Amino acid sequence: MLIVLGVTGGIAAYKATAIIRQLTEAGHSVQVVPTENALRFIGATTLEALSHHAVDSDLYSDVADVKHVQLGQNADLIIVAPATASFLARFASGIADDLLGNTLLATKAPVLVAPAMHTEMWQHASTVANVATLRSRGITVLDPAIGRLTGEDSGPGRLPEAEEIISAALELVRPQDLAGRTLLITAGGTQEAIDPVRFIGNKSSGKQGVAIARSAKARGARVVLIGANFGENMGDLSTEFDEFVSVVSAAQMQSAVEAHLESADVLVMAAAVSDFRVAEVSETKIKRSEVGNDITLKLIANPDILKSATVRVANENLKTITVGFAAETAGNQTALLRLAEIKLASKGCDILVANDVSEGKVFGADTNSVIVVSKAGASDFVEGTKDRVADRIIDFLATSLTR
Ligand code: CTP
Numbered sequence: 242m243l244i245v246l247g248v249t250g251g252i253a254a255y256k257a258t259a260i261i262r263q264l265t266e267a268g269h270s271v272q273v274v275p276t277e278n279a280l281r282f283i284g285a286t287t288l289e290a291l292s293h294h295a296v297d298s299d300l301y302s303d304v305a306d307v308k309h310v311q312l313g314q315n316a317d318l319i320i321v322a323p324a325t326a327s328f329l330a331r332f333a334s335g336i337a338d339d340l341l342g343n344t345l346l347a348t349k350a351p352v353l354v355a356p357a358m359h360t361e362m363w364q365h366a367s368t369v370a371n372v373a374t375l376r377s378r379g380i381t382v383l384d385p386a387i388g389r390l391t392g393e394d395s396g397p398g399r400l401p402e403a404e405e406i407i408s409a410a411l412e413l414v415r416p417q418d419l420a421g422r423t424l425l426i427t428a429g430g431t432q433e434a435i436d437p438v439r440f441i442g443n444k445s446s447g448k449q450g451v452a453i454a455r456s457a458k459a460r461g462a463r464v465v466l467i468g469a470n471f472g473e474n475m476g477d478l479s480t481e482f483d484e485f486v487s488v489v490s491a492a493q494m495q496s497a498v499e500a501h502l503e504s505a506d507v508l509v510m511a512a513a514v515s516d517f518r519v520a521e522v523s524e525t526k527i528k529r530s531e532v533g534n535d536i537t538l539k540l541i542a543n544p545d546i547l548k549s550a551t552v553r554v555a556n557e558n559l560k561t562i563t564v565g566f567a568a569e570t571a572g573n574q575t576a577l578l579r580l581a582e583i584k585l586a587s588k589g590c591d592i593l594v595a596n597d598v599s600e601g602k603v604f605g606a607d608t609n610s611v612i613v614v615s616k617a618g619a620s621d622f623v624e625g626t627k628d629r630v631a632d633r634i635i636d637f638l639a640t641s642l643t644r
Contacts, residue, residue, distance in 0.1 A: 242414065385398045592641065593613070596611045621637060
């Protein structure tokens with residue numbers, strides 16, 4: 242995607258570097274358009290080095306290339322960060338006396354503006370009116386973050402974090418290719434009770450499954466999330482998704498999956514399901530003083546939820562595409578691919594996502610690397626944040642749904 246990043250003349254201009262870096266690392270082409278005043282805060286050389294593109298704020302250089310309209314016409318997305326009060330006033334009035342102003346008037350791409358200024362300036366009636374004007378014209382204006390400002394003062398006026406700006410901006414260009422589809426997604430790790438206070442569990446945090454659910458939701462899907470024992474605060478999932486079912490054990494997860502399977506276009510089994518449960522759960526707490534120095538727990542196999550689902554999809558001729566996950570200690574990509582293909586066949590699912598958990602990687606972390614394979618023979622290797630991996634898995638799925 243070609244993203245134009247406008248940078249205006251405030252102290253937060255240096256933070257544009259983090260935005261450029263993250264966008265280029267995600268594979269986007271970034272063209273930085275600073276205002277003249279922005280270049281008093283950050284050098285063109287820095288912006289060029291990070292964006293790998295020449296940087297020019299001058300409207301009257303290379304006039305023959307008509308760059309003042311070309312950039313705006315070619316951009317897929319425009320971000321202005323930081324945006325000063327003065328920039329907001331000029332943009333709201335349609336003033337186009339520099340390259341950034343021209344680019345903004347010549348574009349049909351979505352525009353996101355991230356203001357940063359002192360609290361008094363943000364709350365001034367002129368700024369309030371300019372922000373309202375821009376928003377009424379379909380420009381997304383982020384609210385500044387609250388915190389320490391340039392001087393001794395603090396309050397609303399800080400530039401939001403680069404991640405926040407980028408995710409809000411990318412939201413504006415997300416395809417709605419899953420509209421009308423229902424995704425049933427399981428996440429987290431099941432717990433199998435031993436007694437009222439003890440259980441057998443696993444290290445899954447649920448982060449990857451929730452990231453997949455969020456990515457699907459952002460692309461217009463109806464999402465039913467079945468969550469087991471999330472490791473940390475994930476926000477209010479019951480308002481975020483169309484349905485959120487909280488479960489503890491594999492048996493509860495299976496009931497929830499079975500109840501929703503028929504209406505789902507896709508089942509994503511990202512949960513780490515305990516393969517075994519305790520045969521006889523003690524109703525009272527097992528007391529150390531009563532068991533002595535060893536204890537034997539008899540474990541019995543849990544039903545394989547994914548396998549039961551793929552069998553049911555085949556038997557009842559359901560439309561549901563089934564996606565399984567596998568945690569493997571493969572060590573290298575070739576071995577991981579092979580293990581993924583074996584698991585795809587043994588589970589009978591349409592798509593399998595395998596991740597390498599050697600040396601304790603993945604669990605609870607924010608990054609992941611996976612191989613996605615499909616029954617149709619397609620495969621893809623994805624590495625990066627769990628959000629990026631989620632987006633690529635959803636891309637893969639969206640392609641399967643359109644076949
Ligand atoms: N799964 C399930 N029900 C189970 C166990 C696993 O639905 N009782 C699902 C998981 O949600 C995941 C896939 O099956 O999608 C994982 O398969 P599994 O055979 O458990 O693979 P691994 O976890 O990689 O473990 P192993 O290879 O040791 O069997």
